[in-house]
Amino acid sequence: MLVAVVVIIVLAVIPLLAPFLAPRLSNSGQEKSLPPGPRGLPILGNLLSLGKNLHLDLHKLSQKHGPIMSLRIGFTRAVVVSSPKSAELFLKTHDLAFAGRPPQESMKYLAYGQKNLSFSPYGPYWRNVRKTVTLELLTSRKVNSMKPIREEGVGSLVKYLKDASRERAVVNISERIKSLTADISCRMIFGNKFEDKGSIGRGFLTAFRELSEVTNAPNVGNFFPFVANFDLQGLTKKMKGISKVFDTFLESVLDDHMSSRKMDEGSRDLVDAMLGFIGSDHSRNAFERDHVKAIILDLFIAAADTTATLAEWVMSELIRNGTIMKKLQGELAQLVGMQRTVEEFEIEALEYLNMVIKEGMRLHPPVPLLLPHMAIEDTVVNGFRIPRNTMVIVNAWSIGRDPSAWIEPEKFCPERFQGSQIDVNGQHFQLLPFGAGRRGCPGAQLALSIIRFVVAQLVHCFDWELPDGMPGTELDMTEEFGIVTTRAKDLKVIPSYRLKIDKR
Numbered sequence: 001m002l003v004a005v006v007v008i009i010v011l012a013v014i015p016l017l018a019p020f021l022a023p024r025l026s027n028s029g030q031e032k033s034l035p036p037g038p039r040g041l042p043i044l045g046n047l048l049s050l051g052k053n054l055h056l057d058l059h060k061l062s063q064k065h066g067p068i069m070s071l072r073i074g075f076t077r078a079v080v081v082s083s084p085k086s087a088e089l090f091l092k093t094h095d096l097a098f099a100g101r102p103p104q105e106s107m108k109y110l111a112y113g114q115k116n117l118s119f120s121p122y123g124p125y126w127r128n129v130r131k132t133v134t135l136e137l138l139t140s141r142k143v144n145s146m147k148p149i150r151e152e153g154v155g156s157l158v159k160y161l162k163d164a165s166r167e168r169a170v171v172n173i174s175e176r177i178k179s180l181t182a183d184i185s186c187r188m189i190f191g192n193k194f195e196d197k198g199s200i201g202r203g204f205l206t207a208f209r210e211l212s213e214v215t216n217a218p219n220v221g222n223f224f225p226f227v228a229n230f231d232l233q234g235l236t237k238k239m240k241g242i243s244k245v246f247d248t249f250l251e252s253v254l255d256d257h258m259s260s261r262k263m264d265e266g267s268r269d270l271v272d273a274m275l276g277f278i279g280s281d282h283s284r285n286a287f288e289r290d291h292v293k294a295i296i297l298d299l300f301i302a303a304a305d306t307t308a309t310l311a312e313w314v315m316s317e318l319i320r321n322g323t324i325m326k327k328l329q330g331e332l333a334q335l336v337g338m339q340r341t342v343e344e345f346e347i348e349a350l351e352y353l354n355m356v357i358k359e360g361m362r363l364h365p366p367v368p369l370l371l372p373h374m375a376i377e378d379t380v381v382n383g384f385r386i387p388r389n390t391m392v393i394v395n396a397w398s399i400g401r402d403p404s405a406w407i408e409p410e411k412f413c414p415e416r417f418q419g420s421q422i423d424v425n426g427q428h429f430q431l432l433p434f435g436a437g438r439r440g441c442p443g444a445q446l447a448l449s450i451i452r453f454v455v456a457q458l459v460h461c462f463d464w465e466l467p468d469g470m471p472g473t474e475l476d477m478t479e480e481f482g483i484v485t486t487r488a489k490d491l492k493v494i495p496s497y498r499l500k501i502d503k504r
């Protein structure tokens with residue numbers, strides 16, 4: 001459908017564009033030193049080689065054309081990076097040159113015109129916002145201060161599962177984890193609970209659920225700017241609808257904060273701090289309400305589904321690999337015992353848990369292609385010319401399965417991290433779930449504190465079975481590609497409570 005739409009439009013406008021296209025397409029001499037890549041069709045470029053599962057298609061193409069590969073998608077020139085060594089060149093050696101983000105149609109509507117952090121162009125505005133967000137939300141001290149929010153959220157989930165366990169009910173754990181991380185993120189970032197916001201909060205959550213459908217669809221307008229205004233896929237209309245619901249919610253969050261502003265460092269939250277910049281000349285841009293809304297919405301989106309998705313994948317792998325589940329339960333039983341639940345301060349000591357989560361991120365990086373980077377200047381990498389404005393896609397999924405970096409890469413084997421220094425902090429380019437360098441994820445520490453605590457509680461408190469006696473080894477692990485790549489089918493399980501406290 002998408003391709004058909006593009007083909008029709010392209011054929012219709014070719015005569016108008018011919019004078020501009022002819023020099024571009026015939027200029028093969030100039031393209032000699034670009035990285036190798038598959039031959040593309042005129043105008044469409046390599047669009048037809050890319051299907052629903054973009055990370056898998058790019059992985060296959062890179063196996064043929066190399067770890068630094070050129071593509072053209074419509075009018076966008078892209079370079080795909082698929083090995084640890086090449087990722088290091090782009091994200092460390094030439095980090096600054098690739099610290100841009102390509103313009104995205106969706107950001108016009110969902111980020112008040114790219115005013116958010118994730119997609120704002122590299123420059124002073126991005127730098128200042130990133131600094132403020134890090135200081136006000138993501139330092140170790142702030143992450144620790146939000147511990148009660150995580151404890152309360154995870155406590156409610158455990159209680160729900162304990163009730164389900166009594167009935168031997170089948171639980172859609174994917175949905176439950178998504179609600180949990182949305183609730184936790186809402187409280188941490190907006191300073192409110194959804195339930196306290198009544199119908200506005202519920203509306204926001206419903207719109208948030210519809211968001212991935214819109215942002216995961218490849219938007220023709222990104223690659224063929226001249227058709228963007230026609231809204232051929234109806235995505236702009238949907239995004240406008242969603243952003244209206246978001247805006248109502250965000251306005252009410254800002255109003256709540258305005259009516260009881262806390263300005264001292266000890267008690268103010270991120271929204272209070274951001275509101276303090278309104279009217280100031282922040283990075284040579286007048287800073288207004290739209291900036292605050294774009295930034296807090298961005299953080300919520302960045303936090304909620306990524307953490308849920310990772311927890312879901314880790315639980316899926318544990319259910320599939322019973323021996324690993326038992327070993328992790330053993331580690332928890334030894335440290336915590338069976339008479340009480342694990343506390344967050346104990347998580348650091350759970351070495352095997354950390355290995356399990358790293359292994360989950362290696363095989364199932366929730367953001368498999370990171371966020372797209374963009375060359376902000378002409379650069380030569382490994383002898384290849386990468387022109388300014390080229391989109392750079394780093395395939396973290398492919399890198400996590402690179403056989404030159406990993407033994408038996410397809411196998412879920414947390415023991416591979418035993419005694420290994422490899423971590424997810426952007427210093428080890430064979431494992432890049434949070435990216436690396438200037439545009440690397442600033443929320444990694446917060447994300448890990450949520451994930452570790454959720455997985456530890458679920459594994460310590462419950463044994464898990466698949467419905468209808470299905471063996472774990474038969475669990476379907478098909479992925480559904482998106483910016484955040486989730487399980488194609490929700491994980492449904494029967495929990496049975498295993499602690500020796502309060503079995504009522």
Ligand code: HEM
Binds near residue numbers: 304
């Ligand atoms: C398991 C959870 C998470 C994963 C896997 C993840 C992964 C990523 C990745 C791959 C990127 C892009 C890096 C790049 O382009 O090089 C990113 C960017 C970002 N993440 Fe995360 N993230 C997670 C959780 C969070 C959380 C909890 C927050 C904050 C509340 C957050 C905030 C951001 C922001 C603001 C950016 C954009 C940074 C920039 O462009 O400067 N993320 N994340």
